[in-house]
Amino acid sequence: MNAFLAELGKQLVTRWTVALMLPGALFAAAVVLAHVLGQGHAVDLAALPAWLDRVTATPAGGRGATLLITVAAFLLGAAAAGLVAQSVGVFVAWTWSLTGSAPVLRGIAGRRRRRWERADAEAADAEREFLADTADPARRARSRRAIARRAAICLVEPERPTWTGDRLHAADVRVHRSYGIDLAPVWPRLWLVLPEEVRGELTAVQDRCTAAARLAGWGILYAVLGAFWWPALVVGVAILLTARYRSRLAVAVYADLVEAAVDLYGRELAVRLGLTCPGRLTGEVGEQISVIVRKDGTVPRARRVGSAPQPRA
Incomplete structure (x- = not known):
């Protein structure tokens, strides 16, 4: 058990360092550049040595103490930036589930x-x-x-204002059209009957969705920093375009895997629930699955508004 906990601790530290600290250090460096250079001398890197000399010459308990305080502040700033980017990434992932009911979002969905x-x-x-x-x-x-x-x-x-939201919603609609299954309430039960390797594939794709949303968070932070140092805006736009591509790719693969899981293991779920399904999964059996898991005793006669299982944020 001790060996397991030690290895788990190392893995957590490694993943946290790669996902937050290293990008956070780069962002903290960009903040320093924005503070030192500003908009007027945005690419004048010759000003950096003079600034470093002023920092290290500041009397704060000696040269070594000043350097130690500076490094500690830099690391704390990097960690804080990583946590903020992760929080913004959670917000970005949340926007994938917007339904377009608000006036502005309804207009975007209408277009x-x-x-x-x-x-x-x-x-x-x-x-x-x-x-x-x-x-x-x-x-x-x-x-x-x-x-x-x-x-x-x-x-x-x-029906959604974003491409990613519609791709997830499309999986729900296509599964319902083919099998009569309401995917949102059925998915947790289906997850329990999936083999370990299938769940591993889905989890890996969910992690890629999370990473793409977090990358968008970094792009937004750099874009905001661009108000004080224009090169950060260029970096932010490039990051946002990359995050857009990665999120679309990851969400498309995730939605395809969700549909494939229903195609391949929906019949097994029906059998586990005690339903008779001698051949392929049919719409009648799928509606019975939906009735059992919703526990409301009604069979949907028309398409109900729902959502596909969302990737983790």
């Missing part, structure tokens, strides 16, 4: 829906042309491109 409807109409036209002449490779390629453009917006009709 996304109109874009999807236009892409859906183009895909339908291209598909009709292809079905009229399936031997024409040009029509086949046009149909594929139109479907890909529609899927790039959302796999189903958008």
Whole structure:
């Protein structure tokens, strides 16, 4: 047990250092540069040696004591920056679950829906042309491109103000359409019947979602620092673009894995719940699963607004 706790402690320290302290140290250094250089001399690094000489020459119990206080303040600042970035990352992950009920968010979701409807109409036209002449490779390629453009917006009709929110919501809608399962209440029970290696894959993708949200937190901090030192704004924009790409990729993989888990182990869940499912999982059995886990005794006759299981923040 002692060996286990010691190894666990080392792993926690290592992960905390990599995830928070190292990026925090870089941000603290950027704060120092912003303080020393400011906007007027943002790239004049020649001012740094003079500032360091002034700091080390300040009488605060001797040169060594001054350096020790400076290093301690720097490390504390780095740790504080890491915690703030993590908190902002939690907020970023929370925005993925916004439903678009507020007026501003409803407008954003409406624009996304109109874009999807236009892409859906183009895909339908291209598909009709292809079905009229399936031997024409040009029509086949046009149909594929139109479907890909529609899927790039959302796999189903958008209802959320963000792409990531709609991708998670699409998993819920697609599972319900295929199996009659309300994914949000069913997911905890399905998780318990998943093999360990499948849960490990899902957990790893959840960690990537968390890392992407935390990276967005760093980008926001750098963007705010850009008000005092413009190079930080450039860094912040680059980080935010990277975080956007990583979050979309991670959320898409996570949603695909959630759907795959239902496809492969939904029938096993039905059997564990005492339902008869001799063949593949059907919509009737899926609705019975939803009734059992919701414990409300009603079967949904129409699509209820719900949400896919959210990755951890």
